Amino acid sequence: MxxxxxxxxxxxxxxxxxxxxxxxxxxxxxxxxxxxxxxxxxxxxxxxxxxxxxxxxxxxxxxxxxxxxxxxxxxxxxxxxxxxxxxxxxxxxxxxxxxxxxxxxxxxxxxxxxxxxxxxxxxxxxxxxxxxxxxxxxxxxxxxxxxxLGPFVNPLVSSWVRPTIAASSLDGEVLGIDRFGNIVTNIQRKHVAEWGQESALEIFLENQKIPVFALTYADLFPGRPLALWGSSDHLEIAVSQGNAAAFYGARPGDRVRLMRQA
Known part of the structure; x- marks a missing residue:
């Protein structure tokens, strides 16, 4: 072939x-x-x-x-x-x-x-x-x-690939915005598993709390914001049938923080 x-x-x-x-x-x-x-x-x-x-x-x-x-x-x-x-x-x-x-x-x-x-x-x-x-x-x-092609080389791995994992929080950032306005972060499901906290999470985009963690984009009524795991196992922030980037005024590099619920 x-x-x-x-x-x-x-x-x-x-x-x-x-x-x-x-x-x-x-x-x-x-x-x-x-x-x-x-x-x-x-x-x-x-x-x-x-x-x-x-x-x-x-x-x-x-x-x-x-x-x-x-x-x-x-x-x-x-x-x-x-x-x-x-x-x-x-x-x-x-x-x-x-x-x-x-x-x-x-x-x-x-x-x-x-x-x-x-x-x-x-x-x-x-x-x-x-x-x-x-x-x-x-x-x-x-x-x-x-x-x-040439000699062996150790290529660059950028620091933004992995979020910062601490005892009380997991700190990542916005990687970018997809075609639908969904906010894609550098926090992956495996990072949350490493942190040891896969449920009862509070999620913040800068200082704005994301109210609901959902399974699908359509779990909420249109216009409602939510967080979920995207198809690439990255944490996403979305608005049901809407544009989360416009809703939150999000930009690449914005801070995303996960915290344990009190």
Missing amino acids: APLITLMTDFGLQDSYVAAMKGVVLGIMPEVRFVDITHLIPPQDIRWGSYVLKSCYADFPPGTIHLAVVDPGVGTHRRAIAIQAARQFFIGPDNGLFSYILEEEASAEARLLENRTLFRDTISSTFHGRDIFAPVAAHLAAGTPFDS
């Missing part, structure tokens, strides 16, 4: 950037199948990109190559890497974008992209997605061995 490459970027849909990356890949490996995860990651939003990738990579078959570019540091000294994990591959900037993959997959192996024979001849300082990441993904799809 033809190799599969996914693409996830913050490039949007109105410019030529995504097409250029696909063109480079097809010039090296014409048999590739593409899946566009999304190109609507908010510009430079590494946290949300990391979460989106984490939320869907396990749904893809072994051998999938994930080409992910949310790269505000393009052209600087930030490293370019490839990761092998969960029988899949991940290619992109070492800026925290793969933090959730590294958190989920303890056996992940990372390589620094240093084999310049796999790059385009001319490398733009502003478009490594086209000139480095896309050709490396294509060569990998064509059968280039993973260990030939």
Whole structure:
């Protein structure tokens, strides 16, 4: 079966950037199948990109190559890497974008992209997605061995991946806002289990208490706010048939606190 490459970027849909990356890949490996995860990651939003990738990579078959570019540091000294994990591959900037993959997959192996024979001849300082990441993904799809990409490297894992667990509280933050206005946090169900408190919780967004912990978005009447575990096992704050981000005025980085009920 033809190799599969996914693409996830913050490039949007109105410019030529995504097409250029696909063109480079097809010039090296014409048999590739593409899946566009999304190109609507908010510009430079590494946290949300990391979460989106984490939320869907396990749904893809072994051998999938994930080409992910949310790269505000393009052209600087930030490293370019490839990761092998969960029988899949991940290619992109070492800026925290793969933090959730590294958190989920303890056996992940990372390589620094240093084999310049796999790059385009001319490398733009502003478009490594086209000139480095896309050709490396294509060569990998064509059968280039993973260990030939470059030396071992310990990639960056960003501190926002895990909330802070204390005796009396669990402190996290808002990762981003989804298409429906749901507020997605970095607090996962497993973190609450580690904390040792899976029921009788009080949940606060900044200083606003979330009144109900529910099972589904429709457990409450329309317009009522609630918290629940989303499909990726992250704590979400929602409004039934409404927009929680607008309701609470929430923004990425806002503090979310879980406390034990008195």
